[in-house]
């Protein structure tokens with residue numbers, strides 16, 4: 001097998017940093033190298049120690065190598081509704097998003113869009129994604145097939161939705177169960193693919209359908225579960241009206257056994273103390289979607305409060321309620337959302353979050369999210385001087401934290417020089 005040596009400055013986190021001064025939480029190597037073989041990182045360290053005559057050297061100096069970014073919540077069939085003008089969540093869904101998703105009943109369109117979708121992720125440095133497909137099994141098939149052909153780590157599932165949506169976008173409790181079961185059999189555990197059982201949210205699932213999702217979760221405990229929770233006040237009110245026996249929104253999912261350590265809950269903004277306690281007890285993972293929450297005017301995610309209750313929060317773009325594929329821009333907006341609440345997101349914690357932190361939320365830190373030897377060779381090459389404005393700012397940078405913060409505040413796909421998935425470069429240079 002061929003050996004490749006990636007030479008560059010290198011940054012990888014060992015654990016979550018406690019403060020901007022917590023320099024033992026990461027490994028930074030000024031003249032570093034990664035030895036890649038068969039899609040895996042075989043060694044990481046000083047170039048002088050790892051260099052071997054058998055390897056082909058790719059020299060990315062002076063750029064920075066980091067683990068590939070992990071996006072824990074976004075929607076495959078929403079790439080063409082990014083930035084649609086609407087009042088707020090439910091209007092945006094009804095006026096733009098549901099009509100758009102009806103197009104994904106066409107396998108040829110799904111195949112074309114899957115390729116474009118994964119290209120956009122790679123452009124922006126995202127190497128692992130947790131995506132919602134449309135209600136059509138064909139959309140999940142297309143996305144899985146495209147990810148498999150790229151040897152990409154992908155978690156997805158067809159949405160289950162059997163009410164409160166256009167007829168052509170509704171399944172039934174039974175067909176949603178059957179299609180999901182068949183998709184799990186076809187794709188889960190193949191290559192680097194995993195299935196996420198995906199009841200869209202309480203509003204679009206009848207009690208029968210949530211019971212079907214529960215049955216699937218019991219039958220396939222190694223699958224993820226993804227849904228939306230407590231994003232918007234009108235959504236919360238309607239959910240509680242549709243499930244009058246539940247004490248609150250979180251209780252709807254609790255009653256159907258949908259809260260566990262593999263449950264990813266998009267948004268999780270307007271939660272009571274009781275709900276936070278239930279989520280913490282279950283070990284479920286709230287997902288912070290800052291660009292979406294600002295764009296749809298949904299509210300401010302209270303990261304500190306959830307963390308204080310013991311929750312592990314993930315962070316994500318939520319394309320296409322979210323406005324950027326970039327996890328850098330996601331951090332930029334996340335920083336501002338937390339600023340408004342007097343919560344300080346320092347750059348080391350920010351970059352830990354979109355790499356090892358999201359890997360921990362997915363229970364995958366042994367595979368992805370670091371540059372450790374023995375993990376999958378998903379990494380990005382970053383240039384904090386990618387634009388004239390960034391270069392001008394960087395002339396006054398005082399060190400690594402400043403460089404990271406420049407990337408976070410001013411960076412986007414232009415700052416991603418190259419994205420490697422399983423050791424293979426994805427961006428045309």
Ligand code: GUN
Nearest residue numbers: 075200201228292318321
């Ligand atoms: N709630 C249910 N579906 C969606 C969706 O597609 N986007 C967002 N932001 N919230 C949702």
Ligand code: ZN
Nearest residue numbers: 073228266318
């Ligand atoms: Zn979403």
